[in-house]
Structure formats: structure tokens, C-alpha cells
Amino acid sequence: MKRALLLGLLFCVAATLVYAVPSSPTEVNVLGSSSRQLPQVSNGTISAQGGNITEVHINALSITKSWQGYFGNITGNIRLDDANNDTFYAWGNTTVSGEVYASRNDTISWTTINCTNATERTTEETYLGHVVADGDSITNTFNSTSHPSFFVGLVNVTEDSCFSTNAFVNGAAQSAEFYQMLLSDNESNVVYTTIIETASTGFNGQTVDFQLLVGENEHSGSEGPTTYYFFTELS
Secondary structure (H helix, E strand, O other), X not given: OOOOOEEEEEEEEEEOOOOOOOEOOXXXXXXXXXXXXXXXXXOOOOOOOOOOOOOOOOOOOOOOXXXXXXXXXXXXXXXXXXXXXXXXXXXXXXXXXXXXXXXXXXXXXXXXXXXXXXXXXXXXXXXXXXXXOOOOOHHHHOOEOOOXXXXXXXXXXXXXXXXXXXXXXXXXXXXXXXXXXXEEOOOOOEEEEEEOOOOEEOOOOOEEOEEEEEEOOOOOOOOOOOOOEEEEEEO
């Protein structure tokens, strides 16, 4: 399977200090196999009889070709290390908070990070093979600007300033947890961002620390998979 809608991850990370720029996790473990919606079994039968005209309402489902979901738990600690990663001191068993980031570019200019602007969102729309009117377009997905404030290194992303949405909880839409924000650096590299929600109930009822939605073009002629680079900033 080239792409799956949902992928469970366990992050084992060495935490960055507060206000240090986001860094790559020290380890990323994929738990189990990816999963996606199973094909629907036909359960709709209608009798046809010559001369009849019948009004029919059909409710159908379609798997998105533009989005990948990640979810899982994060473990980590705060360390005092030198440039050789020699540890002077470490603080273990800390409560994990911060953010998880994913980008198709592995060299993000974190000092220039900011909210994705309308032009950059349109460019990402094109990458995903969408037009704005598509039901699962990036414009219709990240259609809010409601989220808490947070820091990316020294950059303060102010409350309700970025295009945003929320991942589901228990299979239902909600607007209080699992915030998803669009960020970009000065090179217009889009960074999909979520705030860590330690030990919270996720989309499937499991207890997770994060859920992250990223764009992926699976439309005709653009078959994946797409490589995403993950970064974390723990505090």
C-alpha cells in the first residue's frame, strides 16, 4: 500500500531546551501497519420495474487522495549536552509538552517561521492537486484561524493568527484539542504543525499525545508516497 490515511507513531525524542529551535527526533518508530477505510460492501438493492420512476437518495463515502494522518505518543527528556551530544545532566520522566512539525523540506529556516499566508496556501493547494472548490481542499480543510499561542524557538506565533483546523476526537469534529496549524518559513516551505496534547483521547478513542494532518497528492499521475521530515520542540 503506497499510502495510508492513518499511521501510528511512537516518538522517542531527546527534548530541546525551551526556546531552542525545533530539532529532529532521535528516534521514530512506526507501530504496526498503516490502515485505511475498507471498501464498502454493497447493501443497497432497488427493484426496477418497467414504467416506474423512483426517487432515490444515496449516501456514499470516498477516501481522500490528499491527506495523511499521523498519531501516537511521545516520550522524552530534557538534557544538558555539549556539541558532541555528551550529557552533562538529564531530567527524565518529564511531562511532555510542545509541538510536532512535519515538512517536505528537511532544512527549515526556523528563525523566519511564521503563519502561512494566502499565497503560500494557494501554492500548497496546487501541490495537492486541488482547486478551492474541492471538498477536501486545503482551503476547505484549514478554514479557521482559531488556535492557542505557542513558540517556535524564539518566534511567538500569536493566538488565532494562522490557518488552522482540529483533528477529530472519538470520530467526531471538535474545536478544543489537537489544533493543526499551517506555518511557512521565508522560503515558503510549508510546515504542518500540531500542539502536543499529553494523554488525550484521539480520533479512535485511544490515548495519544498528538495527531497531525499533512498534505499528500495521490491524484492521477501523482502517486505517492511523499517523504516528510519530522521535528519536535519539547518544553
